[in-house]
Amino acid sequence: MTIYNADNFTGITGDHELLLGAMLEEKENNQLEIIDQRELLGHQFKIYGTFEEPLFLAKDVATWIQHNKASEMIAKVDEDEKLIAIVSHSGQNREMWFLTEDGLYEVLMQSRKPIAKEFKKEVKKILKTIRKTGGYVANADMMVNTYFGELEDHQKTAVKHLFVNVNKLQDKSQALEKKVTEYQPKVEKYHQFLDADGCMDMGTLAKNLNCGMGKIKLFRFLREQKVLMKGNAPYQRYVNSGYFKVITKTTPVGNKSVTLVTAKGADFIADLIRKSA
Template sequence: MNNEIQRFDFRGASLRTLTDEAGEPWFVAKDACDILGIDTNHLRDALDDDEITNLRNSEVWNQPGRAPLIISEPGLYKLIMRSRKPEAKEFQRWVTHEVLPQIRKTGGYIPATDADDDMTILAKAVMIGKRTMEQQQRKITEQQTRIVELEPKARFADAVAASDDTCLVGELAKMLLQNGIPVGQNRLFRLLRAEGYLGKSGSNRNMPTQRAMELGLFRIKETTVTHADGHTTVSRTPKVTGKGQRYFIDRYRGRTQPSLEAGA
């Protein structure tokens, strides 16, 4: 919860509200019940657990006596539907069309009264504007911090994906291990076969499947080998492309060793 209770005026009746850490509004239950003509007894029976709670923050409620019950926006709508007062519909429209949009847009509501002069209204607006800018600055700072944390990883991943450098499957296993993915070369071969990236049998065993080649994850290195008797053979070795390295790191990040073994 934030550290400020806002007081709104509905036809001379007070409605106190505050927002939680996510910016969602909560209303003092007694105020809403008084406006709607609803008995405050058994409110917990009428609302779900996530729609009603006690205000426990002493910095918010520093008045004598027990801190009041507060209700969420969905909880308020439930009470409005239970009300038999003709003003209930007007109250709901006031909350939904005036109070909530202003809270979510500016971080506050400016309830002008007949006693407020232009300077008072302006002072309230400046206070709300300052609070809104502070909230936006906090969000920007958090986003910038997150960008700084992710930037090295993003640069590395982009560089690898754009690179023409290929690596052996064993080298990919080492990369995965460095990224916290517990897998060795043999287990990685089993996993790639099981998930359809490498062939499973015959001359195609451990060779990239058509699907893997179309995704650009592998290249095949062919090496001509001349034997002692003069005949030659062609050795075929799967190499993981830069795009493939990033693909498999992203795919297997967060897996635990048992799940890797399950996929083998």
């Protein structure tokens, strides 16, 4: 592969130089990053790409299974199980062959080396752990091994758990922000009808929906749709989904359970009515 440098490439116009610079910048942006790195069976094991679609440098794979000719190994793999991508190698960005997860398993199955079978087993275990934990353990392992390699094992474990917990908290925070963004239009839509807790009673909802149903008919409709039980209490799964809130009110004849609807529940009910029309 020939690497061009816009600084020393002569005989081009300013427009050509801008185009060439843009092409080089695009290549750099498409460069694959290492998402996990560790020692495995005495070899440096690296995963590129994403945890959903991991890639493995073919040159590395050939080293793992002691294959002398990486090009021959790659040639035996189907076209959809390999690809060429840009990666930083020996201080330069180079186009190199990568194997997909299926391509890696195919190569390991073809190999007669005993270590190939061991590698396949360990790779499957690593990817299963990564996917089960959302990459928390993998990222923490790489962070600890890279920056805290001199610590004792029990200290590494403590640091790793710290990173795992921080990652989980960050994901929970992002999930909450997403929910707030998702619910905001619904809250604004019904804002004038909601109480301080963000709920409304069924009579208010019936008037707001303007669907030709009063409170009694709306209760009956929701019972027929198996949303409410006999007595107009919602099934627990709909409470858990954030559609309803059940409160207890004190009346002259004793305590009474009252079903309230959230803004999210109002949209859910309106959708049920549209589908049943």
